[in-house]
Amino acid sequence: MQSCLVSVGYKTGVTDPRIARLADLIVDYSLELQPGQVFRVDALDAASPLALEFYRSAIRAGAFPYTSLGLEGTLELLLEHASTEQIEYIAPQQWEEIEELDAIATIWSESNTRALSRVDPARHANYLAAQRKLHNRRWERIAAGEMRWCGTLFPTHAHAQDAGMSLASYEDFVFSACHVDSETAAEHWRLVSSSLHARAAALGAVKELRIMGPDTDLRVSVEGRSWIAADGCYNMPDGEVFTSPVENATEGEIRYTFPAIYHGREVEDIRLRFEGGSVVHAEAARGDDYLKTLLEMDKGARILGEVAFGLNYEIDRFTRNILFDEKIGGTMHLALGSAFSQAGGSNISGLHWDMICDLREDGEVYADGELIWQAGQFLHEPMPAPAPVEATEHA
């Protein structure tokens, strides 16, 4: 009788060197994986080539890696056929793992980004609510500095299709956004990091931002709030500075030129008017009902939870994926809903909906009356800041 399955593996095909560089970048730079640390790679089967490179990179770093690969299509089966109890089930070992892990890398890599379009939303919500308990514990440990996490994407036809690109062009887009088309990716990100930290420090002195653009004139108070440099530790690619605005101060109008996507549904040409911090008028050319439903979710859904500058200029187009879109160089995004407590924000909501405003053509931003941003660029380099203090983010 045969007693066990001996899993033998080898690598399919020839590896694109950019895949290995992406893994090395996240292991060494984003997660700073140390010898002896327990590291899990979460992915779907389509991301196998990158999962393997993560595994190799972590072995090289002296860590203890393992992979957790799901199979595309099983979640639909669960949501279609399972009882509520089955949908909400969490295997006991998952709780143990979340306590033992020192680092997790999540690879987003779908074979069909619309696979869940027809599942019952209530059942999906049940599933997400059950998983949230596990996620909350993960984020507690990350916030306490006990664990690191980084999310990235492995290019597939499905993501390329959403972007309206061929897979080969999309691969070039993804890998150049991560700067792994060069052999000095980590050096690049260290430079980006110090520049973003300097920008965040400079913005920290600003009381009010006024955003001007086509059909847009919005005043956002950021007084007393901290700006955070998103420099590739939590996301790869990265490249933004963000904060949470003063909750009752937003005034004026904004028009979002890019479609805003929430849970796979697109709302086009959103216009919002704010008074005293809250949305008082909202309309969209397409998806207007959905927009209004989401604004009714709770009280905090009408209030901005985030204001941010997208500063990754390798990302030069809208690709229907928030990992990239919110970092498009020359854009701003302002999210309705929950705020970041580490930035000093206090807005609470079930919603956090990033909407992206393209300022690359006509946009201007004033800080306390002074023009600081024009046509998608800050006008002045900030004074170099002291070396980035990682601890503030992880403390």
Add this chain to the structure above:
Amino acid sequence: MPDPRHERFAQVLVDYSTRVEEGDLVLIESTALAAPLVRALYRRVVQAGGHPEVRIGVDGAAEALLARGNDEQLAWLSPRLRGDSREANVRIAIEAELNTRGLTGIDPARQAIFARARSKLRDLTMERAAAGELRRVVTAFPTNSSAQDAEMSLADYEDFVYRAGFLDEDDPIASWQELGERLARLAEWLGTKRELRVITEGTDLTVGVDGRTWIPCDGKENFPDGEVFTGPVETSVEGHVRFSFPAPHAGRLVRDIELRFEGGEVVEAHASEGEDFLREMLAMDDGARRLGEFAFGMNDSVQEFTGHTLFDEKLGGTVHMALGKAYPESGGTNESALHWDLVCDLRGESEVHADGEVVYRNGEFLPDLF
């Protein structure tokens, strides 16, 4: 549209082999090559009220670890592996490799470190299975790599695999139950014997089985199945044996293994190919030099050697014996990190004697014994 054979395969594994019940935590372990069967199993487990968890291996990870990991990394057991071994009620493991020789270049001594560390989990799995806390089945999904080893096209190999599992029949479960009844009678009859002697070309081996339990295997722990096995008396094995079939193990192949036993222990070992690996495996620990299993292959739907142990050891007209760990339910006590099944073809001129009496000739038991 799912392939109806995958649906039937999944149905037999869930309803018959592992009898999934409401609330069972069910692990489905394979690679992405078996995706159609994994999805069919996933749905069937959900419909049976179980909690399916998919474990998809990453091609190349084992090689990366074995080639470059330090000793501590080789021996490390992830919280996932430990948790799975402890918590699962059902495990369905599906072999599906891209390359069955992917570990040929690895230092066997490092494979031994890896295997020794994992043997704790394997022992826990065996104990939980023997105690009725765990039902697990090992099966195989037809792949090009296995078809290549069998020297067949993928289409022919699929037919071979499904035929071996009676999945080409209208009611596979009824056929397994029928074979199971025959094997149960054989196991009971073998339980009355004290000593077996196997004689064929290159082989004259005596194996003590006094007081040991014979287990009929009817598709519940291996699929396909069809064997009866026991754990031989640890100090009893005497003589020599030649394994006519090449022996795959841990991602490589060893050919023409010849062993000589004294007092239950291997005292001489040869192979025409892979002899270094054979010696390294025998040196893994004390138990690796003793037999942990002796078995008769009884599945007449498996008619040809295909280089895949799961099938070869079931081949009607063969015996197999495993170096290393014994299954506790057989009464065997041998402990080892190794469990390596080696198959000996008896379909040519051969005899098996039970307590001095001829009971098996040229691949078949004599009529009317059980």
